[in-house]
Amino acid sequence: MGDGRGGGSNRPAWLQQYELLLREINHENVVKLVNVHINHADMSLYLAFDYAEHDLYEVIRHHREKLNLSINQYTVKSLLWQLLNGLNYLHSNWIIHRDLKPSNILVMGEGEEHGIIKIADFGLARIYQAPLKPLSDNGVVVTIWYRAPELLLGAKHYTSAVDMWAVGCIFAELLTLKPLFQGVEAKATPNPFQVWAVALSYENTGLHTIVHLPQKGPAFDLLSRMLEYDPRKRITAAQALEHE
Structure with a gap:
């Protein structure tokens, strides 16, 4: 051994x-x-x-089902900053997580690390390089609700931007206490397109009305940059940490 x-x-x-x-x-x-x-x-x-008492999904569900109360905006800001801080570390070391979602983000309980969140579950994580090698051979990545458009469209080459789209979805979920996009996996066909039962079409409805943020405010600006369709224009973790 x-x-x-x-x-x-x-x-x-x-x-x-x-x-x-x-x-x-x-x-x-x-x-x-x-x-x-x-x-x-x-x-x-x-x-x-590391042992963690909770995960972000539990926190969201507790506020939605037990408290019936939105998460405090300063708590949301702290959670988001910590998530971006950990993700920036991973991306700086050429690691794509590829499965970011609330249940994979641990929340530490009582003790000296109380309130600290930690990115977990690296079962789909990969080290990437520049230029990128095709990653499609690794199979389906990212849970459907948090999957970036380029993955939905069957991209064979993708970047750490897929993680940032997932962060945007998580950010919106922290604000509204419900997933922004609820898709259904198309498993019966090799077609890369998904049967996406999107309850909220933010192009038509207006994303700011869904997440209840001022359209010209910094929080909405950050969220919209995370949910940029073009991965080349999507904000990076490092840039997001410097955002107003």
Whole structure:
């Protein structure tokens, strides 16, 4: 058995790469891998991470179903800033998460890290390079409700901008307590287009009326830049952190 750093001969190549990726990540807003356990009898794998009492989905659901109250705007700002801070770290180290959604964002409970959020679940994360190699061979990425337009349209080459679209969807959900786009996965056909049952068409209705933000305010400007259709024009995590 190896030393736990991806060099064990019993570990398949994909596991070595995945473990190495997780062990190299070190940021306050990204979950930390504590240990890896392998049961050689049935080759089952157990990854031990930081313990978190909640995730962002629970927070949103609690406010929607129990409190029937919007999340405080300063709390939204703190959550969004921390999410962008962790994502900027990942993108700066050439890592695309590819599955950002509220249930994959942990919220620390009581203790010295109370209120800190951490990006988790790196099962679909990949290291990318410039120029980008085709990533489509890795299969479907990003849960449908948070999937960027270029992925819906079957792009074979994509960038970290797919994560920023997901952040925009999460930002809107923090404001309204419900998903912005609720799509249905088209599994019966290889067609890259999805059967997208979009309840809210913000091109027609006006995104600002859906998220209840002043159209000329900085919060709406940031959200609209995250939800830019053209990935080349979409705001980056680094740029978003500097936004007003």
